[in-house]
Amino acid sequence: MSPTMSERYLRAFTETMTMVSVSVAIAIAFGLIFAVTLVATAPDGLYPKPKFNKAVSVVVNVFRAIPFIILLVALLPFTRFLVGTTLGTWAAVVPLSIHLIAFYTRIAQVSLNEVDHGLIEAAHAMGFRRWHIVRHVLLPEALPGIVGGMTVCVIAMINSSAMAGAVGAGGLGDLAIRYGYERYETQVLFEIIVILVVLVTTVQFGGEWLSRRVNHRR
Amino acid sequence: MLWKSAIARDDRLRTPIQEDPEPALNHIVFERIQKIYPGGVQALHEVSFEIRRGGIFGIIGRSGAGKSTLLRAINMLERPSAGRVLVDDIDVGALAEPDLVALRRRIGMIFQHFNLLSAKTVRENVGLPLKVAGVPAPEVRRRVEDLLDLVGLADKADVYPSKLSGGQKQRVGIARALVHNPEILLCDEATSALDPETTHSILDLLRDINAKLGLTVVLITHDMAVIRAICDEVLVLDGGRIVEQGEVWQVFGSPQGDATRALLRPMQHGLPADLAARLLPEPPKHGGHAVLALRFTGETHPGGVSLASVLALAPDAKLLHGGIDRIQGHAQGDLLLAVPVAAMRSAVGARFSPDALKVLGYVANDV
Numbered sequence A: 001m002s003p004t005m006s007e008r009y010l011r012a013f014t015e016t017m018t019m020v021s022v023s024v025a026i027a028i029a030f031g032l033i034f035a036v037t038l039v040a041t042a043p044d045g046l047y048p049k050p051k052f053n054k055a056v057s058v059v060v061n062v063f064r065a066i067p068f069i070i071l072l073v074a075l076l077p078f079t080r081f082l083v084g085t086t087l088g089t090w091a092a093v094v095p096l097s098i099h100l101i102a103f104y105t106r107i108a109q110v111s112l113n114e115v116d117h118g119l120i121e122a123a124h125a126m127g128f129r130r131w132h133i134v135r136h137v138l139l140p141e142a143l144p145g146i147v148g149g150m151t152v153c154v155i156a157m158i159n160s161s162a163m164a165g166a167v168g169a170g171g172l173g174d175l176a177i178r179y180g181y182e183r184y185e186t187q188v189l190f191e192i193i194v195i196l197v198v199l200v201t202t203v204q205f206g207g208e209w210l211s212r213r214v215n216h217r218r
Numbered sequence B: 001m002l003w004k005s006a007i008a009r010d011d012r013l014r015t016p017i018q019e020d021p022e023p024a025l026n027h028i029v030f031e032r033i034q035k036i037y038p039g040g041v042q043a044l045h046e047v048s049f050e051i052r053r054g055g056i057f058g059i060i061g062r063s064g065a066g067k068s069t070l071l072r073a074i075n076m077l078e079r080p081s082a083g084r085v086l087v088d089d090i091d092v093g094a095l096a097e098p099d100l101v102a103l104r105r106r107i108g109m110i111f112q113h114f115n116l117l118s119a120k121t122v123r124e125n126v127g128l129p130l131k132v133a134g135v136p137a138p139e140v141r142r143r144v145e146d147l148l149d150l151v152g153l154a155d156k157a158d159v160y161p162s163k164l165s166g167g168q169k170q171r172v173g174i175a176r177a178l179v180h181n182p183e184i185l186l187c188d189e190a191t192s193a194l195d196p197e198t199t200h201s202i203l204d205l206l207r208d209i210n211a212k213l214g215l216t217v218v219l220i221t222h223d224m225a226v227i228r229a230i231c232d233e234v235l236v237l238d239g240g241r242i243v244e245q246g247e248v249w250q251v252f253g254s255p256q257g258d259a260t261r262a263l264l265r266p267m268q269h270g271l272p273a274d275l276a277a278r279l280l281p282e283p284p285k286h287g288g289h290a291v292l293a294l295r296f297t298g299e300t301h302p303g304g305v306s307l308a309s310v311l312a313l314a315p316d317a318k319l320l321h322g323g324i325d326r327i328q329g330h331a332q333g334d335l336l337l338a339v340p341v342a343a344m345r346s347a348v349g350a351r352f353s354p355d356a357l358k359v360l361g362y363v364a365n366d367v
């Protein structure tokens, strides 16, 4: 028995949410680590390592430069190695995460770099060790930007995950293409657009609210 | 008593430096300090001087003279290119990171722009230096409460810094700087962003702290009134070199360097412009007044000047302009007098030395 249309919607929605939440979680964790590494090892950072810094920065740029759909194909062997298959939702999570790590690293890096140098100096003067400065000064002070960046990431992921249909990952975007584009069922296309707009708007407002909550600068 | 609180004796806050039973007179010693910034700017040229224990030491100089560079060498926020800074005879530049961290906990610092963490409340800002040093939470809490009482901000403990005025932020900055019971307090233009009244209250607080805790205060300011109000000693820096150093009353009373005179000019009661425009080098043929400057350098009239001796110049001598300050017990300033040429007795030289009383010039008719 073939699934009803509403079952198809529910499944596509679940697939999209899985891809988005898992890859965002992975990207934020690794992106933050890379961003802190980049900021800390910068020539004027807490642990200056200019050569290492340059190398990490180049790697991040490479992944930033590759369009997602190409990255998806290029990473197929790596994906197979990691999840054992190149098809399905979990196979899509791999390129999505890697694409997003590079993106989020830069966002978080900008927020961390914007922390007033005077605060770092004051922390040194008060006898903070360097990791205290990362933990108690850099990260908390950059938090509003870090949270704001997460919102941008979630929305970017909702978009990119539509393309993951190419590896049979399913999701709302895939449903829209298969029914709306290939079978000319404009009703489906329209409904999915409405769902996506509601989703993106909710994420945007939720993110802004959270950003305001953690911002004590005014 | 607040300052005998347990934290001060906490082993974790101890540095490898042992306290002398009889501490040396000099607390901080600069030995031929040079600083060349990357890019080639030489900010300091072989600067050597000492800072006495327990005093308030001022550093003045025009913008770019190297004041901040000098101050920041004390806690190695800026490493000198050559020379040594000794704090309690310890060469600060030679310390490894853990020892430098320990030393920095004995040196508080406050900043022009306060540098409070925006993501933390007042209480968290003040307590954080103790927290990262591993002091247990209940002790941190007690100590923070004591300090907020001291700076008069007990009711703002749970407020974020963005909700405070500039003066209140600086009080938080001071509380935070004192949290480790430091022996030295460094202030880089700590009152420059504050209005005059707030400046006054912050200066009172600093003087209070200096007196109560006996800590050595080193401060940079562009405001000569700050030096006059609270400093014991002052160092004048220009182009990375020391112009002069000494007791405030001496340096302010008889400045030796051009740079010092330039810095002090706004404070002095010079000749008002309208009078200066009418001043003649010679007495007019008939009538007219002599304009005299009675100078108080701190040495010229140590016990003040009796009005009788002023009147002795001429019974109808007039006070025109000026003011006298008492700095560290020494009278300082200028008084401009007008004396009718006809009535002026030749006794000027007999009562006042030429240094103390100068004829600036003459005006025709009335002043």
Ligand SMILES: Nc1ncnc2c1ncn2[C@@H]1O[C@H](COP(=O)(O)OP(=O)(O)OP(=O)(O)O)[C@@H](O)[C@H]1O
Binding pocket: B037, B038, B039, B041, B042, B043, B061, B062, B063, B064, B065, B066, B067, B068, B069, B070
């Ligand atoms: N990080 C830096 N890199 C390069 N040059 C610097 C740096 N910091 C200061 N300088 C230069 O060193 C000199 C002394 O600077 P410093 O900040 O010590 O002056 P200052 O007396 O504190 O001035 P101000 O009263 O304006 O604060 C200046 O010529 C300045 O341009």
Ligand SMILES: [Mg+2]
Binding pocket: B067, B068, B069, B188
């Ligand atoms: Mg300065």
